[in-house]
Amino acid sequence: MINIQIVNKSPHELPEYQTSGSSGMDLRAWLEQPITLKPLERALIPTGLYMALPAGYEAQVRPRSGMAIKRGLTVVNAPGTIDSDYRGEVKVGIINLSGEEQTINDGERIAQMVIAAYATAAWQQTDVLNETDRGAGGFGSSGSN
Numbered sequence: 479m480i481n482i483q484i485v486n487k488s489p490h491e492l493p494e495y496q497t498s499g500s501s502g503m504d505l506r507a508w509l510e511q512p513i514t515l516k517p518l519e520r521a522l523i524p525t526g527l528y529m530a531l532p533a534g535y536e537a538q539v540r541p542r543s544g545m546a547i548k549r550g551l552t553v554v555n556a557p558g559t560i561d562s563d564y565r566g567e568v569k570v571g572i573i574n575l576s577g578e579e580q581t582i583n584d585g586e587r588i589a590q591m592v593i594a595a596y597a598t599a600a601w602q603q604t605d606v607l608n609e610t611d612r613g614a615g616g617f618g619s620s621g622s623n
Contacts, residue, residue, distance in 0.1 A: 480532060480593070487567075488526025490585050502540060502590030505570060509584040515574035520554050523570045523588055531562040531593070538592045539570055545588070550576025553589055560591075 486492055493503035507513075508526035515521055531537060539558035546552045554571035570589045574580045582588060 480535065482532070482535075482593070483530040485528040486526060487528070490526070493527070493591055502592045504542065504587040505539065505568065505589045505591050507570075507582050507584055507586050507588045509582070512581050512583045514579050514581045515551070515572065516579055517574055517577050520571060520573040521582075523572050523582060525568045525570065525588075527568040528565060529560075529568065530565065531560065533562050534595055534597075535562055536560060536594055536596055537568075538594055539568075539589050540592060542587060542590055546575075549580050550574060551580055551582070551588075557592075 484492060488506070488508035490506045490508065493505055495503055505525050505527070507523045509524070513521050513523065529537070537560035539553055539556075539560065541552040541556050551572055551574055554573045558571065560568060568591075572582065572588060
């Protein structure tokens with residue numbers, strides 16, 4: 479468990495885990511009026527949340543499975559990344575992949591956010607890589623199932 483500073487300018491509750499085994503917390507739309515998306519239309523949905531993630535952590539913004547399956551609404555750049563040095567409002571890019579208009583209302587759960595640790599890399603340029611059983615095998619190379 480890590481502590482994260484958060485500012486909530488919306489009237490909605492803070493993101494929270496829905497069950498004890500949940501890895502993601504739901505993000506809610508903060509809208510003055512509903513937004514209706516036509517098929518294949520996208521919009522950036524505000525949440526009213528601002529946070530200060532500790533160095534070495536990111537927030538991943540992912541689609542909510544029920545919203546994606548039932549309504550065809552998903553996150554455009556899934557997963558979206560919120561970096562530890564970002565201090566702006568958390569907004570979610572939503573796209574309507576259904577064949578009909580979809581309306582997003584104020585307070586609606588629009589995405590989920592997972593807090594994850596990450597490592598930074600230091601490149602070590604070389605002329606040869608070590609061998610593995612897989613080698614350069616790409617898509618579908620590990621089996622037919």
